[in-house]
Amino acid sequence: MTLPAHAGLDAIVADPAGAVIGLDYDGTLSPIVPDPAAARVHPGVPAVLAALAPLVRAVVIVTGRPPRTALALGEVSGGPSLADVPGLVILGHYGLERWEDGRLTAPPPPPGLDLVRARLPELAAGLEGAGFDGVWIEDKDRAVAVHTRRCADPAGALEALRGPVAALAEEAGLAVEPGRMVLELRPAGMDKGRALSAFLAERDARSVMFVGDDLGDLAAFDAVESAGIPGVRVCSGSTEVTALAERADVVVDGPDGVVAFLGDLVATLGKPSASDRA
């Protein structure tokens, strides 16, 4: 397979040393599964990122997960793990936490989370009474997510939750982050776009690619568009979320497609260029 024709990709191939490659985790580097704790990295990801990282300016994962969770899910037995990718940076909690060189930096958790922890179980139980069994709460320390994927009607349960979750978030001084069968209550003021923009400036990037699958990745696509450097937006496609595919330059078939696409990029960057051959 060869890379599709796109000016942003051409810029990355022409000058890989200036390229920042940004990636989402769930649904992009890991297949979507019912239990978030079981969302292990696609086994081909660490190896392809380990091959890509030395060829480009930086590889950065920008995720709603805490970085340590992404690292734990990124362990692969018998091969490289995410932690082995040279120079990898993980911007977790939508950019609030940063992991790099084995060190984690993180601000204190927001105070409003205690209210959310106290009220959300009651809210989920109310939904059970309305026939939506299976609502599940994920506590991520700095944010709390309420999932409906395990409900018989996940989309219906999510709709039923939207209003009450928005009201609770307002009372707690938090933002609501909607995603694939999930509503997350998290601190406002940071998103994947701000996180990616700051990282591009920090690394003095000359081109950028971002690969994502979910609504939270739209802000990163905005950052690619406004960066003022050549960029390419790649969607890890699914039938569940189509908003990203509509704005993407390249759509691939889920995490399998992401691994194949990154493999093609590595193969292209590894080929000697015409000037090298001259």
Ligand SMILES: O=P(O)(O)OC[C@H]1O[C@H](O[C@H]2O[C@H](CO)[C@@H](O)[C@H](O)[C@H]2O)[C@H](O)[C@@H](O)[C@@H]1O
């Ligand atoms: O920014 P991301 O890396 O995409 O993280 C966003 C959310 O991902 C997780 O939930 C999603 O993946 C789960 C595992 O496949 C799936 O069960 C769930 O339905 C998806 O929404 C994670 O659990 C959330 O905390 C993240 O906010």
